[in-house]
Amino acid sequence: MPTSEVPLPLPGEHATISCPHSYPLFYEPLGLDEGHRFLEIGSGSGYGAAVAREVVGPGGLVVSIEIDPLTLEFARRNLETGELP
Numbered sequence: 001m002p003t004s005e006v007p008l009p010l011p012g013e014h015a016t017i018s019c020p021h022s023y024p025l026f027y028e029p030l031g032l033d034e035g036h037r038f039l040e041i042g043s044g045s046g047y048g049a050a051v052a053r054e055v056v057g058p059g060g061l062v063v064s065i066e067i068d069p070l071t072l073e074f075a076r077r078n079l080e081t082g083e084l085p
Contacts (some may be wrong), residue, residue, distance in 0.1 A: 010045055011015045012071030018049040023051045032056065046075035 007016035018026075026048075032038060034057045040049050043066035044068075052062045066072040 005068035006015065011074045012073055015044065015068055015071040015074075016033035017047060023048055027055060035059040037061045038063070039051055042066060043072060046078040049075070050079060 003019070005019055007018055010017055032055050032071060034055070036056045037060060038052045038056060040052065040062065043049060043064040046064070049062050049064040053060075056062060064075065066075060
């Protein structure tokens with residue numbers, strides 16, 4: 001069954017998540033690796049920060065910022081519970 005290659009809506013004003021399988025494609029050109037520090041602008045669902053955290057490991061640091069309060073709370077809840085889309 002084909003999957004849709006479109007951003008999916010999230011809580012908040014104009015908030016979306018990119019296709020989850022796209023995140024490795026975003027991070028690979030950056031050379032993101034164990035021990036790195038990573039700043040994400042726009043937390044979305046929290047999925048991008050979770051993927052980056054897996055890559056940088058315990059010796060790295062991931063910081064994600066979000067300006068929309070509804071989207072921020074959605075991402076925070078997902079990251080705290082591990083229930084990511």
